[in-house]
Amino acid sequence: MQIIEQRKVYDAIIVGSGAGGGMAANILSENGLKVAVVEAGPFFDPKDPTTMTQLKYPWESPRRGASTKRAFGDFDMSWGDWEVDGEPYTTKEGTDFKWWRARMLGGRTNHWGRISLRFGPKDFKHKDVDGLGDNWPISYSDVKPYYDRLDKMIGVFGTNEGLPNDPDGFFLPPPKPRLHELYYIKGARKTGIPVIPSRLSILTKRINADRGVCFYCGQCNRSCNAYADFSAGSCLIFPAQKNGGQIDLYTNCMVKNVTTNKEGLATGVSYINKEDRREYELSGKVVVLGASACSSARILLNSKSSTHPNGLGNSSDHVGRYLHDSTGAGISVFVPDLMNRKIYNEDGVGGMHVYSPWWGDNSRLDFPRGYHIEVWGGMGMPSYGFGYNVEAMNEYVGGTTGGYGNKLRDDVKRFYGSVLGMAGRGEAIARYDNRCEIDPKVVDEYGIPVLRFDYKWSDYERLQAKHMIESFHEIAHNMGGIVLGDKPGKDKDYGLLAPGQIIHEVGTTRMGDNPKTSVTNKWQQLHDAKNVFIVDAGPFTSQADKNCTWTIMALSMRASENIVSELKKMNI
Amino acid sequence: MKRRESLKTLIVGGVAGATVGSVGCKSETQQKIKNEVLPGGGYGRTPAELKHDALVMSEDYFNKHELETIAVLCDIILPSTDSAGSATDAGVPEFIEFIVKDLPNQKSPLRGGLMWLDGESNRRFNKRFQDCTQDQQISIVDDIAYADKDNRKPNMAPGISFFNRMRNLTLTGYYTTKMGFDDLGYVGNRPNLWDGVPAEVLKDHEVDYEPEWIAKCINQDSREAIAEWDENGNLLT
Numbered sequence: 001m002q003i004i005e006q007r008k009v010y011d012a013i014i015v016g017s018g019a020g021g022g023m024a025a026n027i028l029s030e031n032g033l034k035v036a037v038v039e040a041g042p043f044f045d046p047k048d049p050t051t052m053t054q055l056k057y058p059w060e061s062p063r064r065g066a067s068t069k070r071a072f073g074d075f076d077m078s079w080g081d082w083e084v085d086g087e088p089y090t091t092k093e094g095t096d097f098k099w100w101r102a103r104m105l106g107g108r109t110n111h112w113g114r115i116s117l118r119f120g121p122k123d124f125k126h127k128d129v130d131g132l133g134d135n136w137p138i139s140y141s142d143v144k145p146y147y148d149r150l151d152k153m154i155g156v157f158g159t160n161e162g163l164p165n166d167p168d169g170f171f172l173p174p175p176k177p178r179l180h181e182l183y184y185i186k187g188a189r190k191t192g193i194p195v196i197p198s199r200l201s202i203l204t205k206r207i208n209a210d211r212g213v214c215f216y217c218g219q220c221n222r223s224c225n226a227y228a229d230f231s232a233g234s235c236l237i238f239p240a241q242k243n244g245g246q247i248d249l250y251t252n253c254m255v256k257n258v259t260t261n262k263e264g265l266a267t268g269v270s271y272i273n274k275e276d277r278r279e280y281e282l283s284g285k286v287v288v289l290g291a292s293a294c295s296s297a298r299i300l301l302n303s304k305s306s307t308h309p310n311g312l313g314n315s316s317d318h319v320g321r322y323l324h325d326s327t328g329a330g331i332s333v334f335v336p337d338l339m340n341r342k343i344y345n346e347d348g349v350g351g352m353h354v355y356s357p358w359w360g361d362n363s364r365l366d367f368p369r370g371y372h373i374e375v376w377g378g379m380g381m382p383s384y385g386f387g388y389n390v391e392a393m394n395e396y397v398g399g400t401t402g403g404y405g406n407k408l409r410d411d412v413k414r415f416y417g418s419v420l421g422m423a424g425r426g427e428a429i430a431r432y433d434n435r436c437e438i439d440p441k442v443v444d445e446y447g448i449p450v451l452r453f454d455y456k457w458s459d460y461e462r463l464q465a466k467h468m469i470e471s472f473h474e475i476a477h478n479m480g481g482i483v484l485g486d487k488p489g490k491d492k493d494y495g496l497l498a499p500g501q502i503i504h505e506v507g508t509t510r511m512g513d514n515p516k517t518s519v520t521n522k523w524q525q526l527h528d529a530k531n532v533f534i535v536d537a538g539p540f541t542s543q544a545d546k547n548c549t550w551t552i553m554a555l556s557m558r559a560s561e562n563i564v565s566e567l568k569k570m571n572i
Numbered sequence: 573m574k575r576r577e578s579l580k581t582l583i584v585g586g587v588a589g590a591t592v593g594s595v596g597c598k599s600e601t602q603q604k605i606k607n608e609v610l611p612g613g614g615y616g617r618t619p620a621e622l623k624h625d626a627l628v629m630s631e632d633y634f635n636k637h638e639l640e641t642i643a644v645l646c647d648i649i650l651p652s653t654d655s656a657g658s659a660t661d662a663g664v665p666e667f668i669e670f671i672v673k674d675l676p677n678q679k680s681p682l683r684g685g686l687m688w689l690d691g692e693s694n695r696r697f698n699k700r701f702q703d704c705t706q707d708q709q710i711s712i713v714d715d716i717a718y719a720d721k722d723n724r725k726p727n728m729a730p731g732i733s734f735f736n737r738m739r740n741l742t743l744t745g746y747y748t749t750k751m752g753f754d755d756l757g758y759v760g761n762r763p764n765l766w767d768g769v770p771a772e773v774l775k776d777h778e779v780d781y782e783p784e785w786i787a788k789c790i791n792q793d794s795r796e797a798i799a800e801w802d803e804n805g806n807l808l809t
């Protein structure tokens with residue numbers, strides 16, 4: 001097949017347009033660089049009425065929002081989920097790994113939970129605390145200035161609490177708690193677990209003239225047409241274009257590999273245009289990978305050449321290793337005091353108004369690292385699944401289970417808004433053996449070799465999940481609630497969800513000072529090719545008990561400014 | 573126009589967010605034009621998803637008798653009240669007709685359950701369920717509409733699980749319509765300003781906001797003032 005070369009040479013080619021790629025596009029273009037952004041999915045703008053789902057009613061969908069075609073339901077704004085048509089992945093025997101990919105401009109930032117937590121000082125040096133995993137080659141003080149700028153640039157609500165490992169920032173004021181959240185506060189406090197306002201990148205207050213302010217529809221997962229929540233397109237790429245940034249968007253273009261020269265330096269990328277199914281090449285002085293931790297690893301592993309026979313950046317055989325997702329487990333709780341509610345609009349922001357950061361002292365616990373608690377509940381908008389088994393709730397209040405007619409109508413109303421839930425999101429230990437690698441036998445529909453996952457939880461994570469479930473039961477009891485469903489035992493890993501299900505994959509191109517045990521240096525630059533950088537969560541040496549997006553963006557900002565400065569100094 | 577066709581038109585109308593008061597017979601061309609006018613099928617679909625919807629809608633699954641039996645059951649589950657319409661008024665049978673084709677693992681249990689119901693009805697009354705009197709229908713329903721934890725009616729077990737499925741689909745189909753929203757009282761999904769739980773609700777639940785917590789929360793009067801901070805992260809505006 002003839003490969004078609006574009007004549008234009010870019011200062012930088014950015015692969016992926018989500019949190020990391022979007023930030024790189026913003027910073028590099030605003031510094032005058034000519035950049036190409038190559039995205040494997042179509043163009044997407046939350047404002048576009050053709051694709052918009054925000055404020056749609058369930059009856060506008062014939063399936064009422066069921067998850068037939070989108071894993072998180074009809075109205076969720078992610079094109080692509082744990083399955084993408086024509087783009088499989090495989091797993092080794094005994095591995096149950098789920099890999100979410102959003103194929104669209106802005107990637108997963110269009111539907112994510114907007115939970116925007118800084119990593120704390122301990123999170124960068126956790127080996128010093130418990131001897132497990134590795135320290136990052138950078139510390140909180142290296143990243144703090146970027147977090148500070150990020151808070152102001154993107155906007156995040158929250159509160160300064162002076163906590164040692166959940167740093168303060170530049171916050172917008174949070175929304176007031178909803179009723180079920182007041183019940184959670186009561187239950188958690190009685191259990192000795194602290195609760196503070198949540199930290200979400202949603203604008204409760206104006207930050208500039210271009211983006212709107214939240215109007216409380218509770219649908220951030222549908223992507224906000226007022227740009228009042230953070231999505232990489234609306235908040236990073238479009239504003240940079242508006243400011244005159246030279247950004248060429250290559251959408252529906254799936255990068256296959258990074259091209260290199262005899263010296264082993266990157267010369268650009270090779271990609272498949274999904275529309276005409278032909279292969280093209282783009283030339284650039286610098287290649288910035290922000291395709292997601294696993295996709296960037298895949299591209300590197302598929303970039304084999306005589307100078308990089310094991311894949312680009314993989315002389316250490318570390319690309320794809322140390323893959324880890326957050327741990328997760330959760331419960332649902334029925335609160336009899338929340339029956340027969342007075343009805344009012346409590347949609348609020350799209351996500352929780354309160355949460356519990358990690359409070360525990362691991363020296364007195366049987367597992368390392370921590371987790372935070374997310375809370376859900378309330379009188380949400382009915383969609384597919386609403387009313388399922390509502391009459392069975394009578395079991396808990398001494399009523400008759402079953403029925404039809406007016407009794408059933410009454411049950412729907414009596415129990416509406418009386419169930420809430422808690423979910424733990426915690427830190428796993430990064431392990432050398434947990435990895436993604438190229439499956440030598442399988443290609444996707446573009447002829448590109450696919451990833452194979454090999455991942456197992458250890459007792460560290462299982463015991464953490466056990467602690468989550470036990471804490472949730474105690475909180476439930478202390479708010480007068482009844483836990484729905486059985487308590488998962490050892491045979492079910494105490495409710496620990498499969499890796500990948502929390503969608504926080506990190507670590508596949510981890511940063512470190514030693515080129516033999518890491519893929520990138522502290523500037524997220526490949527040890528093996530100085531003009532290739534990685535700005536997604538691949539370079540994370542360890543995850544924290546926090547969501548990864550805010551750190552992806554702070555680090556992408558830092559790495560991108562370093563690229564500008566190194567280019568100016570003619571170092572790359 | 574045949575009932576099957578009418579169901580299809582109703583569903584297509586639902587997708588397109590039709591505003592016409594009555595759905596009459598439409599030529600294929602008219603229908604096609606309407607769908608093209610509404611980009612994304614009216615609910616933000618991608619081209620691939622639109623194709624999927626069209627494929628689902630083009631399939632015939634239930635026969636006339638099955639659809640009519642579904643309608644009878646739907647209205648036993650949710651009959652009309654003084655203030656709210658019935659399940660068939662809300663178009664629940666049409667929703668069920670679509671969803672079992674969209675989620676094919678619903679097909680066999682539902683079709684088999686209908687067959688079980690007719691079998692039971694034939695055994696008792698020598699008639700199909702649809703052709704029974706209302707009293708006869710209710711006498712069967714009363715045997716399958718409640719949980720049977722002690723297994724006192726083992727022969728009814730398939731009926732109980734079928735009725736449970738029908739009840740779930742009917743509730744979901746009903747409460748995801750405008751009629752269902754009105755019956756429930758749901759008032760969200762619109763721009764508004766959240767400013768906390770109403771005072772009387774706080775009182776009813778014997779909870780309150782702590783002054784120090786609430787002091788940190790957004791004052792909705794200042795939401796339009798562009799945020800500025802001092803160097804320590806204290807908000808100034």
